Amino acid sequence: MKPGALPKLLRGAAALGAAALAALLTVSGATWRLDDFFYDLHLSHWGYTPEGDVVVVAIDDRSLNELGQWPWPRDIHAQMLDRLGYAGVRGVALDLVLAEPDRSGDEHDRALAASMRRLGRVALPVVTAPLRQNAPPVEVLPTPVIATAASTLGHTDIELDAEGTARGLYLKAGLGDARWSALSLALISLDAGVARDPLPGLRRPASDRGSPYQWTRDNYVRIRYAGPPDTFSQVSYADVLSGQVPAELLRDRWVVIGVTATGLAPRYLTPMSEDQRMHGAEYQANVLEMLLHRRAIVPLAPWWQALLAAAMLLAVVYTMVNPRLQRPALIAGGAALLAAAGSIVLLRLTDLWFPPAGTIATIGLAYLAWLIGHLRHWRREANVDTLTQLGNRRRFDHVLQRELASARRTRAPLSLALIDVDHFKAYNDAHGHRAGDKLLQKIAAVIAAHARRPRDLPARFGGDEFAVILPDTHVEGAAQVADAILADMRKLDARYGPREDQRVSLSVGLYTCVPSPHTHVRTVFDGADAALYRAKENGRDRREAARLGEL
Template identity: 45%
Template structure:
């Protein structure tokens, strides 16, 4: 049950759980929202969104202010404008002007405007949300009762800004205590249409109506606005030109009209996706025009719910594990690459064809982290492979040389002894030629197992230097302890003759061992190795199957 397949399955499961947990946290805490917003802006700007020619802005601009005088104007003026627009046969009008207080010194102007609103029957007036004081509860600033009763509809003009100051989204319904007001653009788009109670608005449902406070501004049906390029690219005429009859009737007939302030420094000024600091900011009426354009063209982009975002991201981050083993995808980096490409592609496809926004950065971040860890693991594995012997799995000559230098420095610093054992299999060439290379390989693997068993401390190192030559590096080991270890190796080899290898019976074999323990701080790595090699030569000259120390201490394996 603990075989390689079970270990791999357990490892994949733990990896999947870790990736899913991390991507969930990134979504829940909106860690990557700025990067996601940048990607959304880039993708939406790459797609052309034309301004509908049925939308016309009547701008309260610098020209109108120059000719009609200081703001605010008499409401007689607005009444006259509505009469002009009504005579032109417009489809509907959004008068985006604050009318929450009566004109104390011009009650006749209020009466004229109320009459014009009533005669038109196509005018939408705004409802503003405003805090009574800093951090206090919101209040609804509605038109005075005369205007509210005469208007065809009321719509909120709540504008939503993201953390970077960009106005990317709108809530199609909002209100104090409950989302009972449509947005101004939505109310205007519904002028002249029979309301369909079964028709579902686009947008993400975000309002918690059960726990809503009557003093809290509640929003619902969130949509992302696909802005035109440029955001103020709608047909626009000056307020004063309409008032004086200088605008052709054909330009107004059958159009949706939005009346609002565009003069710099007077109204709302917003930044839209693609906006640069050197450009004039978008006005509030342009924001409403883009929202209306979105609604009449059925282009609203709906953010996916957090549940869907997390679900899709979890699927994306575990996709490499699901793809592993498919033809052509056996190597781990290929499924990871496929997933890294699939995430932005999925986000673009949902935006382009599904009018839905899926933020891809959390999944990309987790996959990117996985790719980095994969590269590091590959580099580590490559380094280990470069420093290990493929037959026995022991350290190779390169690794041995590095460790010998490092342990010598440590020995000089601490004053502790360092012992080195060099081993050769006795008459290995004869054994290898007589029994064949498979038997020789089995002998080398068996010896490596014995040496590992006798060098078990963390800093001990067993290396195959080449052919049948092995080395055992023993930090903080005295000559006597090194000689005792050499003796146990001889004993292990003698006991091995009755056992079998993994594939075939092991032929009996012995080994000769040379031992050297550092005696002086002046000894170099080359000198230590030379003395151990000389000791190995002496062990062979003395009859093999024994150990020899160049200091004169000798040991012999039991016969």
């Protein structure tokens, strides 16, 4: 073997391994949370001003107040469609489920059907639902009278990601076969001038045959939202019906009619806002605007994603480990930035989405293995008491300091419970240290069972002393937790003598405050400790509370 051949072979193997890992991470979707975070962060700053050719007619709270209890007789919708037809709208997506005959009489269904025929270009939704409990789903269409009058039907299946965010949409879907277009797509397909052929979107594999009872989807795209909720022009249903909305505002526009009234229809999280939810009518308006102006975002096919990720890692890692180059940190950092920036540029210029997190993560693994190892060690650092598996004193001190600082910022109440085991020495003397350890484990389990929220921290100081940190907890809530712990403790068989009163119990001291800038950890601890002392003085097996601060 020639000199230097082995290092080159090893460099090549490292580069190939990193390339394979990047391809695997990208295609498997293992880093989807990071990808979606990056995607949402960018998309939330990539809004646009709608062209003004889509209007939402909202069945809002004011409309319900003026027109009466929902659902309305369908002749009201017939009047609305006639009003829209008179205004000269281009088409209407009537996003209402009309699967049952009108309760007020068949003549109202016939009136609605007649107005739909007069208007033309009316799209109605198709939904799926089981006919009875535990039965397979079926496609639910409008009543025959109304369905035959509709210009087209489309599905309203809103695709929610794992954390409940509506990022994408399947343009085609149906039971067994993806034969229904999405509602907005079905509507604009009635206009040959704006219909798209072929459809955009990531295709379902041809070999993937759907079951007749399975909802089958195809042509997946990500939605390019115009902005956060209430970005689209919205008019009240009652105002349109009464003629208060000028016809010029509706003429030659696409209209989405949907329910926005409080409590009548679900709202959805979108990448455009972390706290505001978007009602279904505006969601459909965003889809309609996106399709009309060809703004759909299409994810790259998996094999293209794998190829791009592997090619980048092959070049980066091989360059990083080249002994002639002395800037591996610069190479790794630059490559990570290039992957992120390249994903954004590709998205903005071509409406193609390449998830970069797998590539960036693999670059980080290639250069920062020691840092990631350190971070993993930090995250895994238990700070746990080995006997009871509760937090230890170090963990307690750290969390109390952190929660006190958080409570100062948010002006939220913070409660601390100090717990002491009564007569534990007598129990140890009577049954031995092994039995005492088992009793401490049972007590720890009782305490942990009532500190259930993610930020609650049960801890053991050592010996027979315990504590519970309860963030965002008022006096009454802390008292309920303490009472529940005491009640469960009384159920334990923890006698150390023959008499009924010779039983191990707990004394609990509670302290609750809304911390001020002058409240310190010592203040909180001393308050709970003073309450614990009173609980012991007053006979044990009880709780006492100290309540200081601005509540």
